[in-house]
Amino acid sequence: MEYVPDDIVGRDNEIEEYEAALQPIINGEYPDNIFIYGKTGVGKTAVTNFLLNELQASAEHFEVDLSVITLNCDGLSTSYQAAISLVNNLREPENLIAETGHPQSKVYRLLWDELNKLSGTVLVVLDEIDHIKDDTFLYQITRADNNGYIDNIQLGLIGISNDSTFREQLDAKVQSSLCETEISFPPYGTEELQKVLEQRADIAFHPGALDGDVIPLCAALGRQDGGDARRAITLLRKAGDLARTENAEAVTTTHVERAQEKLEAQQSMDIMRDLTEHEKLTLYALITLAAENETPARSRVIYQRYKQFCELQGRDPRTARRMRSFLSDFEILNLTISQMEHRGQDGGTYREHELNRDIATVVDALQTIIGEFGAHQSIVEYLPDSGEQFASM
Numbered sequence: 001m002e003y004v005p006d007d008i009v010g011r012d013n014e015i016e017e018y019e020a021a022l023q024p025i026i027n028g029e030y031p032d033n034i035f036i037y038g039k040t041g042v043g044k045t046a047v048t049n050f051l052l053n054e055l056q057a058s059a060e061h062f063e064v065d066l067s068v069i070t071l072n073c074d075g076l077s078t079s080y081q082a083a084i085s086l087v088n089n090l091r092e093p094e095n096l097i098a099e100t101g102h103p104q105s106k107v108y109r110l111l112w113d114e115l116n117k118l119s120g121t122v123l124v125v126l127d128e129i130d131h132i133k134d135d136t137f138l139y140q141i142t143r144a145d146n147n148g149y150i151d152n153i154q155l156g157l158i159g160i161s162n163d164s165t166f167r168e169q170l171d172a173k174v175q176s177s178l179c180e181t182e183i184s185f186p187p188y189g190t191e192e193l194q195k196v197l198e199q200r201a202d203i204a205f206h207p208g209a210l211d212g213d214v215i216p217l218c219a220a221l222g223r224q225d226g227g228d229a230r231r232a233i234t235l236l237r238k239a240g241d242l243a244r245t246e247n248a249e250a251v252t253t254t255h256v257e258r259a260q261e262k263l264e265a266q267q268s269m270d271i272m273r274d275l276t277e278h279e280k281l282t283l284y285a286l287i288t289l290a291a292e293n294e295t296p297a298r299s300r301v302i303y304q305r306y307k308q309f310c311e312l313q314g315r316d317p318r319t320a321r322r323m324r325s326f327l328s329d330f331e332i333l334n335l336t337i338s339q340m341e342h343r344g345q346d347g348g349t350y351r352e353h354e355l356n357r358d359i360a361t362v363v364d365a366l367q368t369i370i371g372e373f374g375a376h377q378s379i380v381e382y383l384p385d386s387g388e389q390f391a392s393m
C-alpha cells in the first residue's frame, strides 16, 4: 500500500477537471463515467484517492447518499474474475462467493443483487482497469441501468489506466460510455517533481538533512526518466539510504548520482530478464564477443555467433534482419550503443554495436539462457561460483 499524501501538489489543472466531473454527484444528478489515463507515477491514483476523500466529506456535509467502491484490477485478467471480485467487495467477509465454478449469468445476477441493496449514488472505481483483458464486464456494468438490471441506484464508474492503447481496444459502445469524461495526466515537469519531492522530504528527512542541490537534481533526473513521481521519490529515498549507511552528515548530490546508477542497473536487469528467448540469445552472442574484445562488432558478426548458438541447440534462428531489429531495440533500451561506420571508397555504411553494461551484469541477467544453452568459454570467468553448475558449449 502506497502512502497517500494529504495534499497533492502540482496537479491543479487535473484536479480542477476532475472536481468538475464529480460535481454532479453532489448536485444529486446522475454521475458521468470518468476515464483517467496517463503514464505510470503521474499521480492518477493519488489524486483520485485525495478527491474521493473530499467527495465523501462533501457528500456527508450536503447529506448526499454516496457509496464508493474501489477495486484494483491488478491480478484480475478476465471479466469473470472482475465481476466476482466486485461481488465480494460488496459482500460481508463471511458471505463471500468462491472465485470459480459459477455460471457467468449467475455472477452478474449476484452483482446486480448486491448493487441494488445500496441506495443513492454508487461510484465504482476500477484502478488498473487495463488488466481486465475482455470487454464483457465493462459492457455489462456500463449498460446495467439501460438494461434495467439496477433500479435503486445511480451508478458511476471511474476507470484508471496507464496503458495508452487500452481505450482504443475497447468495443465502441463500451468506449463511449466509459469515457464520457476523459482526463489525461501528463508526465510531471521538473518544477512539479520538485514540489512533490519537497513535500515528501518534509516528512521523511530531518530539516537540514539534504544538501540544497539534492532535490533539484532528483527532480531533473526524474523528469529525464519520464516525469514519474514514484521513481523520483524512490531516487531520493535511495540516496538517503546510501547516506545513512555511510553515516554521512547530509545527503549530497553524489549520493543521488550513485543511487541513480543503482536504480538504472536494477532497471536494466529487469529489462534483460524480460527479453524473449531470441533477444536474449542475441545479447548473449554480443557479450561473448565483448569478452573476446571483439566489440564494437558488426551485426553480421553478431549474427554468425547468434546462429551458432541456435544451431548448437537445434533451434531455428530468426532471420538476420529480425536480429538486427533486436539490436536496435537494445539501443533504445540503453543496453547497447551502436554507431554507423563508413566503408572506405564505395561509400557504404554499416552498424557496429557494443555493450553499454558490464559483462558481469549481463551474464547475471542471462543466467537462465546460459544454463540452457551452455556457457561459452569466453564468459566462464563471469559466471557465479566459477561456472561449475553450467554446462559448457
Ligand SMILES: Nc1ncnc2c1ncn2[C@@H]1O[C@H](COP(=O)(O)OP(=O)(O)OP(=O)(O)O)[C@@H](O)[C@H]1O
Binding pocket: 002, 003, 004, 005, 007, 008, 009, 010, 011, 038, 039, 040, 041, 042, 043, 044, 045, 046, 047, 161, 162, 196, 199, 229, 230, 233
Ligand atoms: N502530485 C503529487 N503530490 C504528492 N505525491 C504524489 C503526487 N503525485 C504522485 N505522488 C506520489 O507518487 C507515487 C506515485 O503516484 P500514483 O500512484 O498516484 O501514480 P499513478 O499515476 O497512479 O501510477 P500507476 O499508473 O503506476 O499506478 C505515490 O507514492 C504518490 O503518493
